[in-house]
Amino acid sequence: MSNEIHGGRLEQQIAFLVEADRLKNVLRRTLLTDASRRENTAEHSWHLALAAMVLAEYSPVAIDLPRVLRMLIVHDLVEIDAGDTFAYDKEGNATKKDREQRGADRIFGLLPTGMGSDLRGLWEEFEAQRTPDACFANAVDRVGPFLQNTATNGGTWRIYKLSREEVLVRMDPVRTALPAVWPKVLNAIDEYYPARGSA
Numbered sequence: 001m002s003n004e005i006h007g008g009r010l011e012q013q014i015a016f017l018v019e020a021d022r023l024k025n026v027l028r029r030t031l032l033t034d035a036s037r038r039e040n041t042a043e044h045s046w047h048l049a050l051a052a053m054v055l056a057e058y059s060p061v062a063i064d065l066p067r068v069l070r071m072l073i074v075h076d077l078v079e080i081d082a083g084d085t086f087a088y089d090k091e092g093n094a095t096k097k098d099r100e101q102r103g104a105d106r107i108f109g110l111l112p113t114g115m116g117s118d119l120r121g122l123w124e125e126f127e128a129q130r131t132p133d134a135c136f137a138n139a140v141d142r143v144g145p146f147l148q149n150t151a152t153n154g155g156t157w158r159i160y161k162l163s164r165e166e167v168l169v170r171m172d173p174v175r176t177a178l179p180a181v182w183p184k185v186l187n188a189i190d191e192y193y194p195a196r197g198s199a
Helices: 002-025 041-058 065-074 090-108 113-128 132-151 155-159 164-177 182-192
Strands: 027-031 038-040
Touching (some): 002 038, 027 041, 027 132, 027 155, 041 132, 065 113, 065 132, 090 113, 132 155
């Protein structure tokens, strides 16, 4: 192993970590709960990891929490190249997959082969939303911004004049992966969109 370290493995890992620091420069549309500024994607990823630890007990199926945490920490690294695509941006979402695939090729490609393919596999699993771990991680990914929007008088819902239906569609992963949380989501949406009633 020491020869491998001196042969470039450590240098690759350090280069990846330096590159990953750029995630702190990627701004999201979501406001912090005090509405003082927009959050960056690195802050978002950290908060989701914390939320996963806190909400894991509400998953109706067994999940591998350490695996979920690894998934959440890497799931937005591709935004270093692709930028953050606002969930409700139809035009941006039309090109998101291609932009993020190119970002994944480059960013995970900075790591030694086995490590890079392992982390990319977690990213791909998150995107596919087919495993219990990925479904739970995606639900948590919805809960974070949801809490920020409810704490800021609607946040992005208000700023971008989103409909109740758009918000419900975006929040739907919570309904199945965190069913105990879903009534709280519906109540908060109904409070913000009172004229439309409950779903």
